[in-house]
Amino acid sequence: MSRVRNNSLDRRSQLQKRSQLLQSLRAFFYERDVLEVDTPMLSAGATPDLHLRSLSSRVQIPGIKEAQTLYWHTSPEYPMKRLLCEGSGDIFYLGKVFRDGDLSPRHQVEFTMLEWYRLGFTLQQLIDEVCELINSILPTPRKIQQLSYRQAFAELAGIEDIFQADAQSCIECLQRYGVPEIVGVDADDKPLWEQLVLTEVIEPQLGQGVISVLCDFPARDAALARINPQDAKFAERFEVFVDAMELANGYRELTDARLYRQRFEANLLQRSQFGLSPVPLDEKLLQALEKYSLPDCSGVALGVDRLLMLQQGFTDIEQGLSFGLHDA
Amino acid sequence: MASYSTSEFKNGLKFLMDGQPCTILDNTIVQPGKGQAFNRVKYRNLMTGRVLEKTFKSGEKVDSADVIDTDLQYLYNDGEFWHFMDVESFEQYQAPESAVSDINKWLIEQDMCTVTLFNGQPISVTPPKQVTLEVTETDPGLKGDTAGTGGKPATLSTGAVVQVPLFVQIGEMVVVNTEKGEYVSRAK
Numbered sequence: 001m002s003r004v005r006n007n008s009l010d011r012r013s014q015l016q017k018r019s020q021l022l023q024s025l026r027a028f029f030y031e032r033d034v035l036e037v038d039t040p041m042l043s044a045g046a047t048p049d050l051h052l053r054s055l056s057s058r059v060q061i062p063g064i065k066e067a068q069t070l071y072w073h074t075s076p077e078y079p080m081k082r083l084l085c086e087g088s089g090d091i092f093y094l095g096k097v098f099r100d101g102d103l104s105p106r107h108q109v110e111f112t113m114l115e116w117y118r119l120g121f122t123l124q125q126l127i128d129e130v131c132e133l134i135n136s137i138l139p140t141p142r143k144i145q146q147l148s149y150r151q152a153f154a155e156l157a158g159i160e161d162i163f164q165a166d167a168q169s170c171i172e173c174l175q176r177y178g179v180p181e182i183v184g185v186d187a188d189d190k191p192l193w194e195q196l197v198l199t200e201v202i203e204p205q206l207g208q209g210v211i212s213v214l215c216d217f218p219a220r221d222a223a224l225a226r227i228n229p230q231d232a233k234f235a236e237r238f239e240v241f242v243d244a245m246e247l248a249n250g251y252r253e254l255t256d257a258r259l260y261r262q263r264f265e266a267n268l269l270q271r272s273q274f275g276l277s278p279v280p281l282d283e284k285l286l287q288a289l290e291k292y293s294l295p296d297c298s299g300v301a302l303g304v305d306r307l308l309m310l311q312q313g314f315t316d317i318e319q320g321l322s323f324g325l326h327d328a
Numbered sequence: 329m330a331s332y333s334t335s336e337f338k339n340g341l342k343f344l345m346d347g348q349p350c351t352i353l354d355n356t357i358v359q360p361g362k363g364q365a366f367n368r369v370k371y372r373n374l375m376t377g378r379v380l381e382k383t384f385k386s387g388e389k390v391d392s393a394d395v396i397d398t399d400l401q402y403l404y405n406d407g408e409f410w411h412f413m414d415v416e417s418f419e420q421y422q423a424p425e426s427a428v429s430d431i432n433k434w435l436i437e438q439d440m441c442t443v444t445l446f447n448g449q450p451i452s453v454t455p456p457k458q459v460t461l462e463v464t465e466t467d468p469g470l471k472g473d474t475a476g477t478g479g480k481p482a483t484l485s486t487g488a489v490v491q492v493p494l495f496v497q498i499g500e501m502v503v504v505n506t507e508k509g510e511y512v513s514r515a516k
Contacts, residue, residue: 101357105356179383180381180383181383184384192364223362
């Protein structure tokens with residue numbers, strides 16, 4: 001396949017579509033008095049998340065003999081949270097982030113992210129705002145289908161209670177839905193088989209003609225979301241899907257500095273169990289959280305290149321870019 | 329034996345699956361925002377030609393397959409094997425029926441073909457894009473029709489049957505596209 005877009009789309013009109021999308025997104029937040037922040041892309045700390053790979057660079061700093069390793073952000077979350085701690089109020093970031101190794105018709109190593117934080121918003125208020133924003137961009141507004149993680153497994157994969165189900169029932173579900181053979185997963189690795197049911201069986205059914213919002217994730221998938229105070233089984237986290245594509249991921253944010261450190265340390269432990277090298281934690285974030293504590297807020301990150309794909313009906317993320325990674 | 333990790337997967341990569349050589353047709357990374365990455369792989373079994381799908385956990389390894397494409401000259405068929413020769417080293421190879429069953433109607437002695445070797449043995453043969461063959465049987469048609477608007481079936485010297493224009497006669501040489509099995513022109 002040629003990496004160069006092969007339709008006869010006029011180059012300038014292609015660039016205009018992206019430009020118009022960026023303008024519309026900014027206008028959405030200016031109207032709501034959310035402040036645009038342009039946080040640093042390079043940082044001394046990196047995300048310890050097991051599944052995110054940060055790019056790094058060697059940076060020569062005057063006065064220090066050895067070049068220092070700095071990490072390119074995988075999302076602007078940490079510096080944005082520092083700003084929130086310092087009293088910035090509602091903020092958004094619209095710009096590039098980097099994730100090593102991600103390249104497919106839906107991924108680029110370098111891609112554009114829209115991330116925003118709303119003070120005092122409940123998760124539901126943020127879900128409503130995300131859907132409003134997506135509907136303001138899509139060619140025709142869609143109805144919202146909100147369903148819990150457990151409900152999705154029951155209704156879309158036929159697994160009555162995924163929290164009680166075993167690995168075998170996930171394997172049988174994959175077979176029932178005709179998913180091609182999976183190689184390299186231990187028969188008793190329930191969390192991974194569960195993930196496969198989600199990505200191979202459930203996700204293809206999400207966002208078909210609607211905007212699907214998946215919420216009430218299991219607590220182990222909380223990342224930096226708050227655990228539901230009413231039921232510790234669930235994390236206050238949601239994901240948004242349109243045309244089977246994950247578009248956004250949001251949290252009712254964890255505010256307790258000690259819990260941040262605990263979750264980061266747990267991530268580092270996981271990394272070492274998986275044989276991955278450790279990364280330096282963002283100590284400046286941890287200090288800010290300890291010093292000021294994060295105000296009660298909800299935050300979300302949304303893939304802008306994917307939003308453009310959905311708006312324009314592109315099948316490959318490169319169709320909306322000036323130059324993709326292969327061509328850069 | 330050399331092996332490939334999922335991070336090396338790309339289209340055209342040759343690997344072994346259940347002892348049989350395969351080639352990757354499509355490799356898509358499934359990377360959930362929070363979760364383990366997988367490679368969704370569509371591949372062709374080079375022995376059977378079947379297209380299959382498997383999903384590999386990121387970091388899994390497959391064994392490499394000793395598969396190479398080489399240009400060889402077709403010599404003859406002895407009733408059981410189809411014989412080919414490397415025109416530089418004069419080394420000869422014999423391909424079984426299974427390697428040529430789809431394309432033996434396009435094999436002409438002395439023609440250069442692309443032969444896929446697995447562990448040094450031919451497993452598939454790609455004939456030249458165009459071959460020139462004699463028409464051995466076709467309806468005489470109308471002598472005066474040279475416009476070539478209609479068509480009729482013609483049997484060629486290898487037994488292949490193609491649609492040809494009405495003006496083509498028995499004994500004439502015609503050029504045929506072997507990928508599509510279509511008449512191209514009369515040979516000059």
